[in-house]
Amino acid sequence: MSKRIDSALVLAFVFTAGLSVGGLWLLHRVAPDLLPNLGRSPQHPPSVVPQGLTQLTLLGDTFSGYSTFRSQGFQQALAASQIQLRYADEFDQAKRTHALNQGQADLLVTTLDQFLKQQPQGKIVGLIDRTVGADAVILNTRKYPTLKSLLDLTQLVARSRSQGPPLAIAFAGDTPSEYLALVLDTQFEAFNLSDFQIQKVADASAAWKQLQDPSQPVAIAVLWEPYVTQARHQGYTVVLSSEDAPGAIVDVIVASQPLMEHQPQAITDFLAAYYRRIDANTRDSSQLQVQIANDGKLSPQDASAVLQGIEFFTAPEAQTWMTDGTLKRRMNAIAAVLTLSGRLNQVPPDPASLFTSRFLTSAANNTQTLISLVRADSPDLADRLAGKSRAIPTPP
Template sequence: MSKRDNPLVLILALAATLGLIGGGLWVLNKAAPDLVPNLSSQTQTKAAKGELRILGDTFSGYSTFRSQPFQKALEEVGLKLRYQDEFDQAKRAELLNQGKADLLVTTLDQFLQQQPEGQIIGLIDRTVGADAVVLNTKKYPNLKSLLDLKRLVEQERSQGRQLTLTFAGDTPSEYLALVLSTKFEAFKLADFQVKKVADASEAWQLLQDPNQNVAVAVIWEPYVTQAKKQGHTVVLSSQDAPQAIVDVIVASNRLIESQPEKISELLEAYYRRIDANVREPSQLKMQIAEDGELSSSEASAVLQVTNEIQEFNPQTVAVRVIGHTSKTGAATLNQTLSQQRAQVVVNYLQNRGLKHNFVAEGKGFNQPLSGIPPTDPRQQRTEIRLVRVN
C-alpha cells in the first residue's frame, strides 16, 4: 500500500527565516526591549491588572488553559486568563497584532506562516490529544480501510458522483490530509470534493450528518475518540507523523515589553500544572473528560493515543531536511539562507532527542513549487524527507 519507489515526503512549512526561529524566545526581547513596539493604553491597563486574553481552539491539548484548577492557580499569583476560541489562524494573529489579545496557542508552522507580532515563549510538548484521518464507516459500513475507500471512490465516480473530504483549513488536520495523499497510493485529494471548515468540531458534525456525502474527515481530539466510539475507522493519526505537529505558546511583543513578570508567572503555573498531571494521570484524565465532555473511559482512550506515539526506528530511517527560498535576491544569498533554514530544523529535531542520521540540504530557489509565483513567500519552506536506510 505504501509507495515503494519514492521516499515518504513530509512537507513542513517550518522555516520563514533563520532569525525568526532563533529569536523565538521572549527572554531575548526582554534583554533588548527597544526591538519591540509599545503597548496600547487599553492593553497595558488590562495587563497591569493581571488579566490576560489568550486565543486558541477546541484542541484537547489546550485543555489546561481552560481548566478550573489552572485558572485557580493563576488567581493565586494575581493573574486572570480568559481563553477564547478563534478558529481562523490569520484572524488569531491579527487580533494579537491589534492588541485585542495578549497570547495565543498555535502550531509552529502556523506561527511561521502568520508571523504574528509576538514571540514563542513556550512549547506545549505534552499535548494530550491527537489528529486523525477518520473514515465514515457509519454511513458506508464497508469502508474500513484505504483500499475500501479507493473502491468506493471508483464506484461513486462511475455513477457521476464525487465523495467529500472535510477538515479545518490551515491546521494540522490539513497537514495530515496532505501526508496521507503523499504517502498512500490508494488515496488522492484530487479524488474528493474538499470542504474546508473553521474547526474540527464542524468537520465532525459534517461526518455525522447523514444528508452529507462526507466519506473522510480529518479531526482532532476529543472528536477522534467520539468517532471511534460511534464505529468510524481511523486510518492515519499523528503517531504516523511524529515530530511534525508542534504546538507553541506565543506572547505579543507588547506584553513581553511591558509585563515580562506576568509571562514568567503564567509559564511557571502552566508547567507546574502539566507536571502535576504527569505525576497524577487520574487528574489529567478528569481534566480531559470535563473539557471534551467525555466519559472516563473515553478520556482514557485519548491519553492512550498520546502515550502510544512512537518515533520512526533510527536504525532503519534517516532524515533529509531540505530548505528552499523564494526567488528574491541574489542566488548565493538564497543558497546560504536555505542551508541555514535546513540546519535550524535539524538542530531543533536533534534537541528533542531524536537519534536518527540527519542531513541538512539547501536548494536556494532552484526547486520552486509549481503553480505558485517564484517570488511568492510560500516558496520559503522546509521539507523533511524520511528515507529508509538500505
C-alpha cells in the same frame, strides 16, 4: 529564594512524602489546582480588572490538549501570580493571528504548521504537546460499510467518479486537521486530495457532524480529540493518525511582540504556573483525566483514551527542544511539507529566530529542583519530569 522556587520545593516535598498534592497546593498557593472540580473558564473578561492584576488574553480552540488553559484551577494558580487570564476560542487561525498582531490578544496557542503559515508577530515561548493519535483521518464506514482502508477508499472514489458527484472530505481549515490531510496527500501515492470535494469547516466538531450526516457525501474526515475517540466507538475507521506521523503535529504557545517587550515577567510567571501543573500531573494523571472529561463532556474512559493520544512537554523537555536543535529541525520538516503543497512560499531562512527559551528558564529550573529531590527515591518520576520518557502516563 524566589516565590516560584518555594512552590517547586513544596511540590517536591509532596512527591517524596507521598501526600495529597491538591491539599498542600491549596495551603501553600491558596489555589485548588488539583481538585477534581475542574471545568471551562469564563469566556469573557470581567468589566474591571482588579487593581494589581495583569490581564492576559489567550486565544485557542476546543482541542483537549488546551484544556488546562480553560480550567478554573489554572485561573486560580495564575491569580496567585497576580495574573488574570481571559481564554477565548477563535477557530479561524488567520483571525487568531490578526488579533495577536493588532494587540487584541497577548498569547495564542496553535500548531507549528499554523505558526509557520500564519507568521504571527511574536515568538514561540513554550511547547505544549505533540499528538500521538489525538489527530486522525477517519473513514465513513457507517455510510460506506466496505470502506475500511485507503485501498477501499481508492476503489470507492473510482466508482463515485463514474456515477455522479465526487465524494467529499471534511476538515477544519488552517488547523492540524488540514495539515494531516496534506501529510496524507504527500506521503501516500494512493491518496489525492484532488479526488475529493473539499469541505472546510471552522472546527473539528463541525467536521464530525458532517461525517455523521447521512445526507452528506463525506467519505473521509480529519478530526481531533475528543471526536476521534467518539468516532472510533461509533464504528468509524481510523486509517491514519498523528501516531503514524510522530512529531508532525506539535502545539506551541506564542507570545506577542509587545508582551515580550513590555511585560516579560508576565510571560515567565504564566509559563511557570502552567508547567507546575504539568509537573503535578506527572505524579497523578487522574486529575488531568478529570479535567479533560469535564472540558469535553466525556466519560472517564473516553477521557483516558484522549489522554493516551497526547504527549505533554515538561519545561525541561521544552527547553531542550529549543536549545539542542530539535525544534528547528521539526520546523524545517513541517515547512517543507507546506512548501511542497503550496501553502508556504519558502522554508524560513532562520527558524531559530522564531522562538526563544528565555521565558522558560524559571519553569525549567523549578522542575530541575524537583528532579534533583526525587531522583534517589523515584528515578522513574525524575525521568518523566525531565522528558526522558512519556511525562504523563494514562491512568489505569
